[in-house]
Amino acid sequence: MTTNSLSYPNSKLWLAAIKPPMYSVAIIPIWVGTAVALAETQTLSWEIFITFLSSAILIVAWINLSNDVFDSETGIDQNKAHSLVNLTGNKSLIFRLGNLFLALGILGILAIAWLQQDPTVLGIVLLCCFLGYTYQGPPFRLGYQGLGEIICFICFGPLAIAAAYYSQTHSWSIASLAASLIIGISTSLILFCSHFHQVQDDLAAGKRSPIVRLGTAIGAELLSWICGAMFALIALFSIWGIFPAWTILTLLSLPPALQLCRHVGQYHNQPDRVSNCKFIAVTLHFWSGLFLGLGFVLSAL
Incomplete structure (x- = not known):
């Protein structure tokens, strides 16, 4: 990162900092x-769905x-030109803005709890927020331990x-639990892929990410196995009748999975070439989640 990249931020840097594609991680779980x-x-409550979706987007922000x-x-972000803190030079502003988004997101979940006279969803979301804080927030910083x-x-x-x-x-479901395994895997792949190009920065900051621990070559091999396991689970859940037959549509997201595995396999040790792999992982996450949810919707129709 050069001084000029911080002094004269352009639209591409701001777009990379805001990360519009990453908000699929908020949308897809609520959709599925x-x-x-x-x-x-x-049955479907559109009011609850829209409120929950809006709150999820705010919390991810x-x-x-x-x-x-x-x-x-x-x-760790000293060489990251598209960090919002580096772009604005105002850490406290970004911190306050983030907390505002959190408050608005929790307010939406509170509205759901109040409408339904049931605090269960609020409790789950608060647990998610706490775990999300432990990822990078002091004194936990569990992300730095590879967790x-x-x-x-x-x-x-x-x-x-x-x-x-x-x-x-207001109940629980084996099918929703099975679906959550698929979405959990595809979401984690995004974070996993984000480490391939920043091994040196992670090492310098003492961050023991999975790629730092495993090395990029083993990480690339593991990525292929994880992608394969995700689609194998979808097939198994369909065969066992946990998923409706329509969820086989999720196989339409195989092309970005193959692209991701090939790209990382070829460029895993070339930071400049592999840095875009997390966006391929976002594409895989979006399409696999979209088709998985669509399979359930079509079964209802």
Whole structure:
């Protein structure tokens, strides 16, 4: 990162800092959890769905902004031109803005709890927020111990989908739990792929990410196995009748999975070439989640 890149931020840097594609991690769990609820109950509360979706987007905005703030404190982002803290030069502003987004997001979940006279969804979301804070926030900084992917899996998989499903049904479901495993894996892959190009920065900051621990070559091999396992689980859940037959549509997201595995396999040790792999992972996450949810919706129709 050069001084000029910070002194004269352009639209591309700001777009990279805001991370619009990353908000699919907020949308997809709510979509899938709601789709499973629709398939099993044949009912849908649009009011609850829209409120929950809006709140999830606001909470993910808090996560992104607060992570920039916390990373600026450890120095790991000193070479990251598209950090919002580096772009604005105002850490306190980004911190306050992130907390505002969090408050608005929690307010939406409070509205759901109040409307339904049931605090269950609020409790689940608050647990997600706490775990999200432990990822980068002091004194925990569990992401620096290589636990970020586990936290990501739990928050955006089982917890988020359970909350979305419960908000529609006030009950629990084996199908929603199975779906949460798929979404948890695909979400964690995004974070996993974000480490390939920043091994040196992670090492310098003392961050023991999975790629730092494993090395990029083993990480690339593991990525292929994880992608394969995700699609194998979808097939198994369909065969066992846990998923409706329509969820086989999820196989339409195989092309970005293959592209991701080939790209990382070829360029895993070339930071400039592999740095875009997390966006391929976002594409995989979006399309696999979209088709998985669509499979449940079509089964309801």
